[in-house]
Amino acid sequence: MTVSHLISLAEEVERYLGDPHDPSSRMSYQRILEHDESERYPHELVDVLHEWGLHTYLLPEEWGGRAIDVEVGFNLLRLVARRDPAAATAVMLTDLAFMPAWIAGTAEQREGFVRAITDGTKMAWGLSERHHGSDVLANEMRAEKVPGGYLLSGEKYLIGNATVSDVVSLQARTDERGGPGGWSLFAVDKRECAPGTFEHLPRERLHGLRASDLGGFRLDQVFVPESSRFGEEGRGLEISIKGAQVARISICSMSLGAVDTALRLAMDFAEQREIFGRKVVEIPYSRRQLAECFADLLIGDALCTEAVRGLQGNPAQASVFSSVVKYFVPTLLERTMAQTSVVLGARLYLRDHPHFGVYQKMMRDVLVAIFADGNTVVNLKNIALELHELLGTARDPGEELRAGAEKSVGLLYDVDAKLPRWQPQRQSLFSRGKDDTVLAMPDGIERLRALAERQHDPAQRRWYLRSAEVAQRLMGELDRLHEGTTRLKQRWGKEYSTSDELFRLGEQYCAVHAGAALVHLVTRSADVLQDPMPDGAVLLLCLERVWRQFRSDEPVTDIDVIDRVVEVLRWQHSEHRLFSHWQFRLRASSS
Numbered sequence: 001m002t003v004s005h006l007i008s009l010a011e012e013v014e015r016y017l018g019d020p021h022d023p024s025s026r027m028s029y030q031r032i033l034e035h036d037e038s039e040r041y042p043h044e045l046v047d048v049l050h051e052w053g054l055h056t057y058l059l060p061e062e063w064g065g066r067a068i069d070v071e072v073g074f075n076l077l078r079l080v081a082r083r084d085p086a087a088a089t090a091v092m093l094t095d096l097a098f099m100p101a102w103i104a105g106t107a108e109q110r111e112g113f114v115r116a117i118t119d120g121t122k123m124a125w126g127l128s129e130r131h132h133g134s135d136v137l138a139n140e141m142r143a144e145k146v147p148g149g150y151l152l153s154g155e156k157y158l159i160g161n162a163t164v165s166d167v168v169s170l171q172a173r174t175d176e177r178g179g180p181g182g183w184s185l186f187a188v189d190k191r192e193c194a195p196g197t198f199e200h201l202p203r204e205r206l207h208g209l210r211a212s213d214l215g216g217f218r219l220d221q222v223f224v225p226e227s228s229r230f231g232e233e234g235r236g237l238e239i240s241i242k243g244a245q246v247a248r249i250s251i252c253s254m255s256l257g258a259v260d261t262a263l264r265l266a267m268d269f270a271e272q273r274e275i276f277g278r279k280v281v282e283i284p285y286s287r288r289q290l291a292e293c294f295a296d297l298l299i300g301d302a303l304c305t306e307a308v309r310g311l312q313g314n315p316a317q318a319s320v321f322s323s324v325v326k327y328f329v330p331t332l333l334e335r336t337m338a339q340t341s342v343v344l345g346a347r348l349y350l351r352d353h354p355h356f357g358v359y360q361k362m363m364r365d366v367l368v369a370i371f372a373d374g375n376t377v378v379n380l381k382n383i384a385l386e387l388h389e390l391l392g393t394a395r396d397p398g399e400e401l402r403a404g405a406e407k408s409v410g411l412l413y414d415v416d417a418k419l420p421r422w423q424p425q426r427q428s429l430f431s432r433g434k435d436d437t438v439l440a441m442p443d444g445i446e447r448l449r450a451l452a453e454r455q456h457d458p459a460q461r462r463w464y465l466r467s468a469e470v471a472q473r474l475m476g477e478l479d480r481l482h483e484g485t486t487r488l489k490q491r492w493g494k495e496y497s498t499s500d501e502l503f504r505l506g507e508q509y510c511a512v513h514a515g516a517a518l519v520h521l522v523t524r525s526a527d528v529l530q531d532p533m534p535d536g537a538v539l540l541l542c543l544e545r546v547w548r549q550f551r552s553d554e555p556v557t558d559i560d561v562i563d564r565v566v567e568v569l570r571w572q573h574s575e576h577r578l579f580s581h582w583q584f585r586l587r588a589s590s591s
C-alpha cells in the first residue's frame with residue numbers, strides 16, 4: 001500500500017471516530033473513561049470499530065478480509081489505542097487468536113474464521129497458565145487423543161477476552177514428555193462444548209485496561225474434533241512462536257498510541273498554561289522535556305515501521321526485529337510517559353478533568369506492553385541468545401551479505417516500496433546471526449552524509465552531518481559489545497546465556513539497532529515523507545536519546561537543536577498530526 005493510501009485510510013477512521021474530546025463523537029474520552037471507571041467491557045466501542053470494519057483490516061484479503069499490508073492494521077490499531085488501549089486490545093486479541101489459522105490452518109479453517117470474525121465472532125488466545133508464565137514449555141493443559149479428535153483438560157489463566165470470546169485458540173500438550181514437538185494448537189468453540197466441561201474463571205480487576213475482560217478458563221475433558229487442530233500435531237510451539245512474533249510487534253501500537261495522547265495532552269497544557277510570566281512551552285527545561293518525548297515517539301515509530309514491514313519484507317529475520325521492538329519500544333515509552341508527566345504536573349492526577357482526565361488512564365494502560373505477549377525480559381533473552389552470532393556477523397559480514405542487507409533495508413525503510421504478500425508461515429524462528437538493519441549501517445551513514453550535502457539550509461546540513469557522526473560512534477560500539485560477549489563466553493562457558501551482563505549487552509545492541517533504524521528510515525524515505533519530515537535536528541535528537549544508553553552524560557544536541565525540534569513538534573501539534581514520521585491528520589481539539 002502506498003503512503004498516500006495508508007494516510008487516507010487512517011484519516012478516514014479518524015473522521016469516523018471523531019474528536020475524542022467531543023463527548024458526542026463516536027469514540028469520546030468521556031465514554032471511554034466511563035467504561036474504565038466502571039470496569040465494563042467496552043462492547044459499544046468495539047461495535048463502533050466493527051461498524052467501520054476495522055477488524056477486517058486485520059484479516060487476510062485472500063480469504064475474504066481486507067488486510068494486504070501489516071502496517072495498515074498496525075497503524076489503525078495505533079489510532080484506536082491513542083483513544084483507548086482497552087478497546088484496541090480487545091480487537092487485537094481476536095486477530096492474535098486467529099494467527100494460528102493464518103500460519104498453519106487449512107483453507108476451510110482460514111476461510112471459516114475470516115467469515116466468522118467478519119460477522120462478529122470474538123476470539124481469545126490461551127497460552128499462559130497460572131503456574132508457568134513465560135515458561136510455556138512447562139504448561140500443563142493436555143490434549144488426549146481419542147477417536148475422531150481430542151479431549152482437552154487443564155486451565156488457562158490471565159487471558160484477554162476470556163469471557164466475551166466465542167472461540168479460544170489454545171496450546172495443549174499432545175506428547176506427555178513435552179519438548180519442542182510436544183505441543184499442538186486447537187480452536188475450542190465454547191458454544192459447542194458439552195455442558196459442565198468448560199468453565200470461566202472469575203474476572204480479574206486490573207490496574208490498567210480496566211475495561212478489559214481478563215480472566216481464564218478451566219477445561220475438563222472438552223472434546224474437539226481433529227479438524228479443530230491448527231497444523232499438524234506437534235507443530236504447536238513453532239506456530240505459537242511465529243504468532244508471538246506478530247503479537248510482539250502489534251502490542252507496540254498500544255505504547256505508541258498511549259504516549260501520543262500523553263504528549264498531545266502535555267502539549268495542550270504547555271501551549272496554554274502561563275506560569276511566571278510565560279507559557280510552559282517557552283520554558284527551556286520544559287521545551288527539552290517535550291522535544292525528547294517527541295524524539296522517543298519517533299524512535300518507536302522507526303522501529304515499528306521496520307518491524308511491521310519486516311514481517312513481509314524480511315521474514316527470515318523476524319526473530320530479531322520482533323524481539324528488539326518488543327524490548328525497546330515499551331521500555332523506552334514507559335520512561336517517556338514519566339517525562340510527559342513532569343510537564344503536565346498536577347493535572348495528571350485529576351481523573352474527572354474534562355480535558356486531562358484521560359491522562360491517568362494512559363499512564364496505567366501503557367504498561368500492558370511491558371508484559372503482555374512476552375515479558376520484556378523474555379524478549380531481551382531472545383536477543384541475548386543470538387547476540388554473539390549477530391555481533392560476529394556484523395564485524396565481518398563480507399561483501400555479499402552486506403549487499404543483501406542494503407537491498408533488504410531499501411525495501412523495509414522506503415515506506416512507499418511495495419512489499420511482497422505477507423506469508424507468516426515464512427517467518428523464521430532464528431535469524432542465524434543476521435540483522436540487516438545493523439549490517440547495512442555503514443551504507444545508511446553514507447546516505448546520511450549524502451543527504452546532508454543536498455541540504456540548502458546550513459543548519460540542516462550541520463545537523464545531518466552531526467547525526468552521521470553519532471551513528472558512526474553507535475556503530476563503533478558493536479566491537480565493544482562483541483568483545484563483551486566473547487569475554488562472557490570464556491568466563492561462563494555453558495552458563496553464558498544466563499549471565500546478567502549478557503542481558504545488558506543485549507539492551508545496548510537494541511539501542512544500536514534503533515539508531516540504525518532511524519538512519520535508514522530518514523535516508524530511504526527522505527523523498528516520501530511529507531514536510532516537515534525528515535528533519536536534521538529531529539534526527540539528531542533521536543540519535544542523542546539512543547546514544548544516552550551508552551554515555552548518559554555526554555551532550556550531543558544544543559539549544560538550536562531543541563528550538564528546531566520544538567518548532568516541528570508545535571507544528572505537528574497545532575496541525576493535529578500524529579507524532580510520527582507519517583503525517584496522519586487526527587481529529588483532536590486542544591482545549
Ligand SMILES: Cc1cc2nc3c(=O)[nH]c(=O)nc-3n(C[C@H](O)[C@H](O)[C@H](O)COP(=O)(O)OP(=O)(O)OC[C@H]3O[C@@H](n4cnc5c(N)ncnc54)[C@H](O)[C@@H]3O)c2cc1C
Nearest residue numbers: 125126127128133134158159160371372373374375377381
Ligand atoms: C492484561 C493482561 C493480558 C494478558 N493477555 C493474555 C492473553 O490474551 N493470552 C495469554 O496467553 N496470556 C495473556 N497474559 C499473560 C501474560 O502474557 C503472561 O503473564 C506473561 O507473558 C508472562 O510473564 P509474567 O510477567 O507473568 O512473568 P513470569 O513469566 O512469571 O516471569 C516472572 C519474572 O521472571 C523473569 N523472567 C521470565 N522469563 C525469564 C527468562 N527467560 N530469563 C530471565 N528472566 C526471566 C522476569 O523478570 C519476569 O518478570 C496477559 C496478562 C495480562 C496482565
